[in-house]
Amino acid sequence: MIEKQYNITSAEGIHARPASVLVGALAPFKSEVTLEWNDKKVNLKSILGVMSLGVSSGANINIVANGEDEEQAMAKVAEIMETQGIGN
Amino acid sequence: MNQKLLSGIAASNGIAIAKAFRLENPELIVEKAAISNTDAELTRFESAVDQSKSELEIIKEHTAQQMNDEEAAIFSAHLLVLSDPELLGPITEKIRSENINAEFALQETSNMFIGLFESMDNDYMKERAADIRDVTKRVLAHLLGVSIQSPSIITDEVIIIAEDLTPSDTVQLNPLYVKGFITDIGGRTSHSAILARTLEIPAVVGAQTVMSSIRNGMTVIVDGLNGDIIVNPDAETIARYEDKKASYELQKSEWARLKNEATVTSDGHHVELGANIGTPKDVVGVLEHGGEAIGLYRTEFLYMGRNQFPTEDEQVEAYSSVLKQMDGKPTVVRTLDIGGDKELSYLQLPKELNPFLGLRAIRLCLEMEDMFRTQLRALLRASIHGNLKIMFPMIATIEEFRQAKTLFLEEKAKLENEQIEVSNTIEVGIMVEIPSTAVMADIFAKEVDFFSIGTNDLIQYTMAADRMNERISYLYQPFNPAILRLVKNVIDAAHKEGKWTGMCGEMAGDEIAIPILLGLGLDEFSMSASSILKARTQISKLSKMEMESHIDAILSLSTSEEVVSYMNKLSGMKK
Structure with missing residues (x-):
C-alpha cells in the first residue's frame, strides 16, 4: 500500500472536468485507489464518489493505492495532477 | 383565447415567437418484481x-x-x-x-x-x-423497452415546452427549428441554460407551470431578456414583441461588430474599456465581451473561503493564468484589499468600531509585511507572462505609497539575485479613493505610474456617508459636483506628468457618467464585462471635443440633481 498527499491548487477544486479526467485515467488499473478528505473516504475510480466529496481549492487530500499495480496507478495520479493543473 | 402572462428565470437572451411544442417525457414506471434467472x-x-x-x-x-x-x-x-x-x-x-x-x-x-x-x-x-x-x-x-422522444425529430419552427430538458435533449436542439424553450424546472446554471446561451437560443427556465398551462400549437412568446412568457398573445402584443425582437437583434449585431474594435469616439479619440474581475475564470467573459484590458483584478478572492493564506506558488499560478489569457493586454492587479467589511477567518483582526476608517487594505499590508511581500513576489514572478500593472488600494499619504513601492523594489531585486526572471516594465500605481489623495494628486503624479479612481469608496469618504447605511443613502451621490471636481483634479494632475488615469468603480460603466468622464479626459474605463459593448456603442456616438465644451458648465452646477438633469437634457433622454 502506498499513499501520497496533495494540495489542490486548481481554482475550481476537483469538480466535473478534473474529476472526469482522474477517474477516467484510473479505470484500467487493478489496484484499489481511494481519496481521503475531511475524514471522508471515496473510491477514486468512482465519478459519483469523487464528485460527491466536492473537494475545494486549497484542500489537502490523501490518496491511497493498494494492489498489484499500485505504483503505476500512483504515477498516473501524479501525472494527471500535474498536467491538468489540479494540485501538487 | 385569452392572453396569459407567465414568468420564470431568464436563462438565455433573446426573444422568440412561435407555436408551442410539448416535449413529453414518458413516465417510466418501475415495479418491483422477483426474478428467477x-x-x-x-x-x-x-x-x-x-x-x-x-x-x-x-x-x-x-x-x-x-x-x-x-x-x-x-x-x-x-x-x-x-x-x-x-x-x-x-x-x-x-x-x-x-x-x-x-x-x-x-x-x-x-x-x-x-x-x-x-x-x-x-x-x-x-x-x-x-x-x-x-x-x-x-x-x-x-x-x-420504451423509446424516449427525441428533439431531433422537430422540423417546424417551435418553442419547446418541457418539464426539464436533459443535457442530451438540449444538444439535439436544432436552432434552425427550435426558436426557444421554456422549462418548468432548472436554474441559470443548469446544463440546458448554459447550452442555450452557447447556441444563442432564447430560453426561460424554472417557470413552474408551463407544462400544465400550455398545449401543443398555442402561440407563445418567450422573452429570455427578462423571463416573461406570453401565451396566446393578441395582435398588439405580438407587434410589440416583434419590435422588441428586432431592436434586440439590431443591438446584438452592432455589439458583435464592435466586439473586436477599439473604443473610439466619433471625433477619433481612443479610450480603453476594461473589465473588473475577481478570479482567473472571469477572464473568458472579459474576452467574450470585447474587453481591451483588465482594469481591476481583485485579489482578495484568492485569500477568501479557505483556512490559511494562499502560498506564493498558488498566487503565481492565479496571476499567471490571468496574464496569459489576456495575452499582452493591460492587466491591473490590485494588491490585497482586506479588513473593513471584508474579513478572513484565519486572520484574527480585532473588531473595530469604524472598520471603513480602520486597519484595512494597504494599511494592513504594510503592517503584515511578510504577507504583503509574498504577494509582491508572486506578482513579480508572474509578470513575465503578460502586461502586468500593480496598484495599491486605500493610499492616503505619499509615504504609504513610497513604503509599498520600496517593498516592491526590494522583492524585485531579491528575485533578480536569485536569477528568477521578472518583467522590467511593470507599472506601479495607486487607487484614488481617499479625498486627501485626490486633492494631492499633483504630488502623487510625480511618483506613481498611473491612477485608478475607485468611485464607490471615494464617494463614501468624500460625503462622509457609509454606503451600507440605507438611512443616508441619499448622500451616495456620484454626480455631486464635489466628486466630479475631485475626478477632474486627478485626471489633470496625471496628464500634466504624462501619466494615465483609469476608473474602476460602478460609475465607469454608467451611461450618464460616461459622457462626463470622457469630457474630463479619463483614459481607461473599467466595468463589469457585460457592460463593455454597451459602453463602446455609446462612446462611438459621442464626441470628446463636444463633451469637453460642457465640462465648465457641469462643474459649476450646485447639486447632483442638476448634473443629472443637465446630462439627460444633453442626451435627449427622457427621465
Whole structure:
C-alpha cells in the first residue's frame, strides 16, 4: 500500500472536468485507489464518489493505492495532477 | 383565447415567437418484481448499459462537432457514470442477492445518488443530480423497452415546452427549428441554460407551470431578456414583441461588430474599456465581451473561503493564468484589499468600531509585511507572462505609497539575485479613493505610474456617508459636483506628468457618467464585462471635443440633481 498527499491548487477544486479526467485515467488499473478528505473516504475510480466529496481549492487530500499495480496507478495520479493543473 | 402572462428565470437572451411544442417525457414506471434467472437479468442489465453507452458516444461525437469539446465533456462524464463501480456494484449486487429485477435495482440505487446530490448545499452540485437522472433514465428506458422522444425529430419552427430538458435533449436542439424553450424546472446554471446561451437560443427556465398551462400549437412568446412568457398573445402584443425582437437583434449585431474594435469616439479619440474581475475564470467573459484590458483584478478572492493564506506558488499560478489569457493586454492587479467589511477567518483582526476608517487594505499590508511581500513576489514572478500593472488600494499619504513601492523594489531585486526572471516594465500605481489623495494628486503624479479612481469608496469618504447605511443613502451621490471636481483634479494632475488615469468603480460603466468622464479626459474605463459593448456603442456616438465644451458648465452646477438633469437634457433622454 502506498499513499501520497496533495494540495489542490486548481481554482475550481476537483469538480466535473478534473474529476472526469482522474477517474477516467484510473479505470484500467487493478489496484484499489481511494481519496481521503475531511475524514471522508471515496473510491477514486468512482465519478459519483469523487464528485460527491466536492473537494475545494486549497484542500489537502490523501490518496491511497493498494494492489498489484499500485505504483503505476500512483504515477498516473501524479501525472494527471500535474498536467491538468489540479494540485501538487 | 385569452392572453396569459407567465414568468420564470431568464436563462438565455433573446426573444422568440412561435407555436408551442410539448416535449413529453414518458413516465417510466418501475415495479418491483422477483426474478428467477439472475444471470439472465444481469445480462439484460449489462446490455441496456452497453446500448446506452453507445448512444452517448454518438451524442458526444455529435456535440463535439456541433458545439465544442467543453460541451462534449458533459457526455464523457455521463459515460463515466455508466462505468462507475459505486453505481454498478450495488445494482448487480441487489439483482444477485435479492433476486429483484434490474429496473428496480437501478432505480433504487440511482435515487440514492440523486438524493445525495440534491441535498448538497451548493447549486452546482444540485444540478449534478440532473445528470444522474438523465443518464440512468436512458438505461431504464432500454430496460423497459420504451423509446424516449427525441428533439431531433422537430422540423417546424417551435418553442419547446418541457418539464426539464436533459443535457442530451438540449444538444439535439436544432436552432434552425427550435426558436426557444421554456422549462418548468432548472436554474441559470443548469446544463440546458448554459447550452442555450452557447447556441444563442432564447430560453426561460424554472417557470413552474408551463407544462400544465400550455398545449401543443398555442402561440407563445418567450422573452429570455427578462423571463416573461406570453401565451396566446393578441395582435398588439405580438407587434410589440416583434419590435422588441428586432431592436434586440439590431443591438446584438452592432455589439458583435464592435466586439473586436477599439473604443473610439466619433471625433477619433481612443479610450480603453476594461473589465473588473475577481478570479482567473472571469477572464473568458472579459474576452467574450470585447474587453481591451483588465482594469481591476481583485485579489482578495484568492485569500477568501479557505483556512490559511494562499502560498506564493498558488498566487503565481492565479496571476499567471490571468496574464496569459489576456495575452499582452493591460492587466491591473490590485494588491490585497482586506479588513473593513471584508474579513478572513484565519486572520484574527480585532473588531473595530469604524472598520471603513480602520486597519484595512494597504494599511494592513504594510503592517503584515511578510504577507504583503509574498504577494509582491508572486506578482513579480508572474509578470513575465503578460502586461502586468500593480496598484495599491486605500493610499492616503505619499509615504504609504513610497513604503509599498520600496517593498516592491526590494522583492524585485531579491528575485533578480536569485536569477528568477521578472518583467522590467511593470507599472506601479495607486487607487484614488481617499479625498486627501485626490486633492494631492499633483504630488502623487510625480511618483506613481498611473491612477485608478475607485468611485464607490471615494464617494463614501468624500460625503462622509457609509454606503451600507440605507438611512443616508441619499448622500451616495456620484454626480455631486464635489466628486466630479475631485475626478477632474486627478485626471489633470496625471496628464500634466504624462501619466494615465483609469476608473474602476460602478460609475465607469454608467451611461450618464460616461459622457462626463470622457469630457474630463479619463483614459481607461473599467466595468463589469457585460457592460463593455454597451459602453463602446455609446462612446462611438459621442464626441470628446463636444463633451469637453460642457465640462465648465457641469462643474459649476450646485447639486447632483442638476448634473443629472443637465446630462439627460444633453442626451435627449427622457427621465
